[in-house]
Amino acid sequence: AQKITQTQPGMFVQEKEAVTLDCTYDTSDQSYGLFWYKQPSSGEMIFLIYQGSYDEQNATEGRYSLNFQKARKSANLVISASQLGDSAMYFCAMREGWLHGGSQGNLIFGKGTKLSVKP
C-alpha cells in the first residue's frame, strides 16, 4: 500500500484563485512529519512547508498553508492567490517515526501533482 497518495495527477487553476492539492498518508506512528516540495520545470526541488503530527495549528508560509486533518490522515496544500510562477509539480512527503526511517530523516514521497496556472 502506498504511504503517500496524491490523487490528482494534474490540475488547472485560474490565476489569482486559490487551489488545494490533496495528500493522504498512511502510518501507524504517532510522531511523524509532513512536507510539501515544489518542482518547477527547471527541475530543482524547493521545500515549501512542514507540518508535525503534534502541531496543533495548521502550518502557514506566505501564500502556502497546510490543511492538516489528523483523523482523516490528510495534509492538503492550499495555495492562495495563484500566480503563473506556481505552475509546477508538487510533491507531498512524510517522515515517519523513529523506527520507520525517521531516525535517519528518510522521506517517503508521493507521485506528485502537476499544477498549471492559467492566465
Added chain:
Amino acid sequence: DAGITQSPRHKVTETGTPVTLRCHQTENHRYMYWYRQDPGHGLRLIHYSYGVKDTDKGEVSDGYSVSRSKTEDFLLTLESATSSQTSVYFCAISECCETWTSGRAPYNEQFFGPGTRLTVL
C-alpha cells in the same frame, strides 16, 4: 541556497558500463541521500548516509552502491548500468535527526541538489 552540487549534470552511457555520480556539499550536514525520479513514481530513496562510512539501503537499492569517505562527498555507483536505471538522480542533505525532542519528529527538511539526468542506452 544550501551548497549542494552534483556531477555530472548530464550523462549518456551504454548498458554494462560502470557509472559514478558525485554529490558534494559545503554545509557540513551529517545526513545525505540519493533518490531517483521517474515519471509516475515520484522520488524514491536509493541509499542514504548518516555519517562518514555509514550508509544504508533505501527502497530501490538493487544495482546501486554508495560510498562516503568524507563528510562532504557522497558517491552513487552503478556497477553495470542497465536501461532501467535511466532516470534523474537527486542528492539531498539534511541536518536531521540528532534529537527527537519529546518524541516529536524533527522538523528539518531535506535540501536537494540540482539533479543528474542519466541515460543508459
